[in-house]
Amino acid sequence: MQKPDAHSDLAYNAADFCSTKDAARLLGVSHRTVQLWVENGALQAWKTAGGHRRITMASVRKLVDERREITGMPAAAAPEQKKLLLVDDDRTLLRLYELEIAGWNLPLEVVKAHDGFEALLRIGEQRPDILVSDLSMPGMDGFRMIRTLRADPACASMAIVVVSGLDRPTIDSMGLPADIPVFPKPVPFTELRAAVEEAIGASAAAR
Structure with a gap:
């Protein structure tokens, strides 16, 4: 996924994106697992000029929903890692x-x-x-x-x-x-x- 165009900075909200650390916490997996999911396309992300990944919250929420359907667990009941x-x-x-x-x-x-x-x-x-x-x-x-x-x-x-x-x-x-x-x-x-x-x-x- 490409980084949002600089001219549209005002058109998107920073809350629409999160760091890999935040994604790992939300999904209940390791930081490395999030990186692998980004690499295989399960999560959508782009890199900042400093090389840090920013992951779309939409793809995080989608993966949370998919995992909840598979496991039958409510979203608030993330398993202990x-x-x-x-x-x-x-x-x-x-x-x-x-x-x-x-x-x-x-x-x-x-x-x-x-x-x-x-x-x-x-x-x-x-x-x-x-x-x-x-x-x-x-x-x-x-x-x-x-x-x-x-x-x-x-x-x-x-x-x-x-x-x-x-x-x-x-x-x-x-x-x-x-x-x-x-x-x-x-x-x-x-x-x-x-x-x-x-x-x-x-x-x-x-x-």
């Missing part, structure tokens, strides 16, 4: 995760890490509600990271989902806790979404 940490050393796969999850219309803020050590740093900064992780990674692998988390009382109940190219006998022999769901690669996104939705529901019930 959950933090999901993705851990994989494959940057291309992390990007694929991010694009796929952005289309799920779930109340998720996505954070990424490239190995177990970086993941523990992110968890130390702010504990995520859900962890989706690979197992075979350089440095600290997923097995060691998960054992570290399960040994920490503050993180022992964190929802964990594993996506790995390793076969199940190998995974079992490495001592992964049996209660952690494991999905193969290539990632079965339909099953992964169901597991994430179940984790969101369990987190809400626990509160």
Whole structure:
């Protein structure tokens, strides 16, 4: 969408537009999700001279209405946003995760890490509600990271989902806790979404 013509500045109201931060708050999603929706055309926006996006309130309201019809929730009952940490050393796969999850219309803020050590740093900064992780990674692998988390009382109940190219006998022999769901690669996104939705529901019930 093009920026309104300078000669028509008096013809539009600034209230017709909002920042990406405001759009994220109104929609109950992360700032990155709003950026992705702008890029794929779900939200209409233009850039200021300083490079900041301004999103049309009409497209925000339209998306709110569409999401309300899908979920059956009233507009005032926006779900509490959950933090999901993705851990994989494959940057291309992390990007694929991010694009796929952005289309799920779930109340998720996505954070990424490239190995177990970086993941523990992110968890130390702010504990995520859900962890989706690979197992075979350089440095600290997923097995060691998960054992570290399960040994920490503050993180022992964190929802964990594993996506790995390793076969199940190998995974079992490495001592992964049996209660952690494991999905193969290539990632079965339909099953992964169901597991994430179940984790969101369990987190809400626990509160």
